[in-house]
Amino acid sequence: MQYDSHNKFATTTVFLHWLVGLTIIGLLATGIYMSENGVYALYPWHKAIGFLVLFVALARVIWRTKNGWPSAAANYRPIEHKLASIVHWVLIIATLLMPISGLMASVLGGHGLSVFGLEVFAPNYSVEDPEKTLPINYDLSKAGGAIHYYLGYTVIVALMLHIAGALKHHFVDNDGTLKRMLGKSIKA
Numbered sequence: 001m002q003y004d005s006h007n008k009f010a011t012t013t014v015f016l017h018w019l020v021g022l023t024i025i026g027l028l029a030t031g032i033y034m035s036e037n038g039v040y041a042l043y044p045w046h047k048a049i050g051f052l053v054l055f056v057a058l059a060r061v062i063w064r065t066k067n068g069w070p071s072a073a074a075n076y077r078p079i080e081h082k083l084a085s086i087v088h089w090v091l092i093i094a095t096l097l098m099p100i101s102g103l104m105a106s107v108l109g110g111h112g113l114s115v116f117g118l119e120v121f122a123p124n125y126s127v128e129d130p131e132k133t134l135p136i137n138y139d140l141s142k143a144g145g146a147i148h149y150y151l152g153y154t155v156i157v158a159l160m161l162h163i164a165g166a167l168k169h170h171f172v173d174n175d176g177t178l179k180r181m182l183g184k185s186i187k188a
Ligand code: HEM
Pocket: 013, 017, 020, 021, 022, 024, 025, 064, 070, 072, 073, 084, 088, 089, 091, 092, 095, 159, 162, 163, 166, 177, 178, 179, 180, 181
């Protein structure tokens, strides 16, 4: 198995970063769009893709613990290094907590979850009115919804810092930080 080295990241690292990263960006955008505008047709897609990304995010965390953290591509200032690590932690935790809180909100809210036609959690239909769904645990579902909402906006701030950092390293410092995450070899 090829692990990350200082000069080159493993294909697995690059692949998992962009698969999880681009999917999360898509989910943040569709999540806000659908909930702000009440576009209910998008909900099943958002929920299914959000659920599937949880497994890839878990694989990524396991890969990161086996692989260790990569050494900085260049001589970052200590404050930059600290900020980058805090942002990475927020992003990693969010890749796990966003799907989990979304699941809590939906499933404990009684709405169930289907992944492209495969029912993973059944909706909790009311006995009196089978057209209606009832919460399984109202308080926990509301807590999940609140985490999903506030963490969603926290991730957007963290991401702006993350992307600004990547662009600064590439265009201002001209170092190999972004190149390495694009799978290229960099000078030692
Ligand atoms: C256009 C969007 C993005 C760009 C340009 C970008 C760029 C980068 C770069 C250059 C690194 C390497 C940093 C280093 O070597 O110190 C990195 C690492 C990382 N990025 Fe991103 N990223 C993006 C989106 C995301 C998203 C959406 C997430 C989270 C869900 C994310 C999570 C991480 C994490 C956790 C790391 C630490 C290294 C690792 O675990 O593989 N990134 N990113």
